[in-house]
Amino acid sequence: MSNTRDLNETPLHKNNNIVNEICTKGICMEMCPSEEVILRVKEKMVHVLELTRSGHKLVKCYCRSAANSNMAVPQLLRPFRVLSDTVHYLLLEISNRSNIKMSVMYDFLDDRLRAVRQDMTIQRLPPEECVVLLEPMIRFYIYYGYRLCDHPISEFDPVLNKKYLLECMKWFLNCCDVLQNTDKVEDDVDTILTHFNSLDISKTRPELSCDRILVESLYILCNLDSIHPLYRVSALKLAYNIAIANIKCNFIKIFKLSRKLCPLTFSALCLHHPMIQRRALQAMSFAYNSQYLTVPVEVLKQWLAFNSYEEARSTCMHYGLKVVKEKHGVCFNKHTFKVDVEQHQLTKYYQAKVLQLKLEDVLSYTV
Template sequence: MQAKQVTGRCMSMCPDKEIKWREEQKLLHILEMVTGTENSPRPTADRKKVVKSFARSAAGKYLLDPNNLRPPDVLLHTVKYLLTEVIKTDKIPWHIVYDFIMDRLRSVRQDMVVQEIAFEKSIDILQPIVMFYAYSSYRLSEEPLAHFDPHINKTHLLECLKRLLCYYDESGRLKEDSPLRLDKKQINFRFLFEALYLVTNAGDVAANEILQLSFSLSMSYRQNNFVRFCRLIEKLPIQLQCVAALHLPEIRRCAFKIMSVAYNSKNNLMFPLELLKNLLLFNNIVDVKNCCDFYGFKCTKNDVVFVKSDFDGSKTNSFIHLDFIDDVLQTVDICDLVLMNLK
């Protein structure tokens, strides 16, 4: 016998029952407290800011209770709140903000699954969630593992991205005159998210220019064409640049391995550091020298000497933010970046 579909009745971001319970148990997050009560023995819940937290599946009855489930419109409102209001807070370190948003977005996804929300509504909810994970992968890439786990973030990114692409496929199977088919703007978004999947899985995997660029970038990675890979990164939309740039440490390691053979010099043949900086997207000469030193190569003031026997490829250098990406991120509204047209 097929289970009856559950429809949510909770019209706020968090069920009243959960708010009271978390307030009593002192489980409110600092971002959910009434300002000024944070340090009191029992902080007060700000009902306009409390967001339903993620619950393990063991809490079966709670998860299936319609009074604890938020319908699609409320879920979308919740996502917009998290990615417009919360994402910009500067009262606490951003990795803590990330942990809060990630947990609350997991709860949103949980409500979606329990209610089996239709794909046309799920698409609008999932798109900004995917962009949040993509943006966070870059912003927190220099944080220690205790603050940010890139593997967990990538797992959530791919999980949401795959589900989103499946929803796009569902829409594509509808008849041309169906009102549920994607419109032109949504189709362009589909290309962007398909491209994001390629970039996230660079090396594993012709319609739209972004998709073509991303496919070329993925093939460049697979073929060890490090110069082309770096040139293509600069042509991508900023959301994709954030993810593609994370491959640079491995790209540079492979590049140094190839160059240690191609430019192997026992006669002190010099390779210009400035050229190396431009080829591999280093921010400055100091970063180039540090990377060369990391892999065992000796540098002069302006050049590096590639000697095959000096190369130590047993390790990969850590990722450093790119100035040209950071410069763009300084000029854009984070909310616009992750919400796209849903703000």
């Protein structure tokens, strides 16, 4: 495998390459250190999702590091087993609460998962442990990135979500590369997953999985205009072909191939729909340039994965294309296409299977 992925070397990734340096080992065996529990209960800073019938069950918050603070305190850091229990609890139990607004749920889970990554970073957990913790986080960010894509910026920030998603992806894939270079990837991850799934916490709930091929596919589809992810794994044929079709501006092929994607990879691609549709309509304005001939709106809807006739019609009009009502068709004209207008807003594609799935469902399947 060619290691040409465009990774920015951050402390998150460098940590996995440090082998001779003494690392701080966490000894906190609870999901939230007692010191934080006492403080937050006293200050009435317990989140609604941490309230239980018997009182409360707190999970460690993300904490920004201050200039003179020492965060490498063993009593405040959770070891791998506790972190794995925490990830299970957050993504397989808390996420099932149906009485909480989705954006509130996302904010809580995002904060607590960032705290998990913070503990991982400070302790410099080995790559075989990191991949097991990071993979479900990647699914989490993809899932909510699509489910909340039409929410106002005050409730959901897609830019920040993608930042955390790519951070987790790059860290995960960097760990995989390190493991592969030492020929440990299969044995080490399988061993940890076996232990991971033998814990009591897993016996009463669905199991999380660790699927590298899925993450590699997501990495391609989340970086659709970049060629670097295409050189990584030969098994990623479908995602690879979609990316190549995009580079070659074969937009109809993109949507045709997308029907074969799994729910998560399809969701990752759907976030690019407005960009792909705009570029397709602009290309068609040159290819089908005519003052008299039209392309049926219904055909356009099928080609470019619009939800409805009306959505296809309004999008064409947004870019200055004339819709001939009598013919139910679009008259493409390269001179009238508006290249300077803002890209039309993303709307959820009703055929996206992820819209019918719970977070629990997307955390456990493999491709």
